[in-house]
Amino acid sequence: MTDVRIKSPNLDEIFEKWKQRAVRSDKKKMEKQFGTKGAIFSLDAISAAEYVKDIKKEIAIYFAIKKTVGEVKTKTEEKSVLPPKVARETFYSFKGKAKINKDDWKGDDMVPLYETLKTIPCKNCNGKGYVENKCKTCKGTGKIEEQLQVLTGEEQKKEVKPFSYSCGVCFGTGSHKEQCRDCGGYKNLYKYQILPVPFKTVVTGIPVLHSSAQTKYEKEIERDLHQMIEEVEGIRFNDFKELESKSEASLGYWNKNIKKTISTAGSDYKSYSKDKEAQITTQIYLFPMIQMFCETKKGAKFEIYSLGSANKFMIYSNF
Ligand SMILES: [Zn+2]
Numbered sequence: 001m002t003d004v005r006i007k008s009p010n011l012d013e014i015f016e017k018w019k020q021r022a023v024r025s026d027k028k029k030m031e032k033q034f035g036t037k038g039a040i041f042s043l044d045a046i047s048a049a050e051y052v053k054d055i056k057k058e059i060a061i062y063f064a065i066k067k068t069v070g071e072v073k074t075k076t077e078e079k080s081v082l083p084p085k086v087a088r089e090t091f092y093s094f095k096g097k098a099k100i101n102k103d104d105w106k107g108d109d110m111v112p113l114y115e116t117l118k119t120i121p122c123k124n125c126n127g128k129g130y131v132e133n134k135c136k137t138c139k140g141t142g143k144i145e146e147q148l149q150v151l152t153g154e155e156q157k158k159e160v161k162p163f164s165y166s167c168g169v170c171f172g173t174g175s176h177k178e179q180c181r182d183c184g185g186y187k188n189l190y191k192y193q194i195l196p197v198p199f200k201t202v203v204t205g206i207p208v209l210h211s212s213a214q215t216k217y218e219k220e221i222e223r224d225l226h227q228m229i230e231e232v233e234g235i236r237f238n239d240f241k242e243l244e245s246k247s248e249a250s251l252g253y254w255n256k257n258i259k260k261t262i263s264t265a266g267s268d269y270k271s272y273s274k275d276k277e278a279q280i281t282t283q284i285y286l287f288p289m290i291q292m293f294c295e296t297k298k299g300a301k302f303e304i305y306s307l308g309s310a311n312k313f314m315i316y317s318n319f
């Protein structure tokens with residue numbers, strides 16, 4: 001923490017840094033956009049005064065957190081399948097308390113667990129594998145009832161005698177066995193669960209950036225700051241109250257967006273403080289951010305951003 005006002009880099013310093021970098025990465029493009037026909041191309045002739053059309057003074061707020069990332073918290077999935085499908089499945093088993101290192105794990109985060117495999121007798125057929133239907137030919141009796149004509153004696157007196165025989169369709173059982181549609185005749189279904197792999201909890205560092213300038217570089221800046229926070233100078237605060245009360249005086253400029261950004265970053269910081277799995281690992285950094293709107297000789301528009309103080313700053317550009 002400091003009460004000293006932080007000095008933003010001036011336009012010429014930012015522009016100079018950008019020029020040097022741009023010519024290193026694409027000299028031809030620079031010549032095309034800033035060169036004069038017939039004259040030898042020189043960087044000295046390209047000045048901020050000529051090409052910077054507008055500037056905005058903004059801010060960026062940065063802090064880093066550590067977050068404990070544990071098991072994959074996805075819903076458990078239960079499968080109910082026929083035995084041939086079980087035979088084709090690959091099961092996993094994690095016995096004991098040893099946790100799995102996520103970086104070394106080859107496979108899905110959710111896997112079928114062998115220990116959860118259960119046999120469930122089919123409800124439709126009561127575990128028989130078939131259902132019985134009444135035989136239509138014998139109406140379920142197993143017998144075919146017929147009558148015999150018997151002519152008796154010399155007079156050939158007509159008599160009717162009962163005659164029954166076993167049903168040829170159901171073999172006398174009165175019913176047909178049909179394969180159960182639910183279990184396909186296998187009698188049982190199998191249930192098992194697809195569960196998260198018990199990964200070791202890992203602690204990861206996460207950068208958090210809030211910026212009052214509308215840029216496309218938030219992710220890039222966030223990553224850069226996470227890696228080289230010492231390369232950029234900002235004002236450091238221990239809490240947001242302090243930042244809120246001192247930032248205007250420290251920066252020497254102020255606008256509505258800055259006020260809004262500080263308030264949003266503050267609530268973000270607060271929610272991380274309350275998060276049991278998160279831990280804030282750095283102080284809160286407030287960086288001056290200069291946004292320069294430029295136009296080349298050829299009329300191409302581009303922007304340059306600086307982040308940090310006059311002593312130490314980084315630049316970003318869409319040129
Ligand atoms: Zn069945």
Ligand SMILES: [Zn+2]
Binds near residue numbers: 143172
């Ligand atoms: Zn029958």
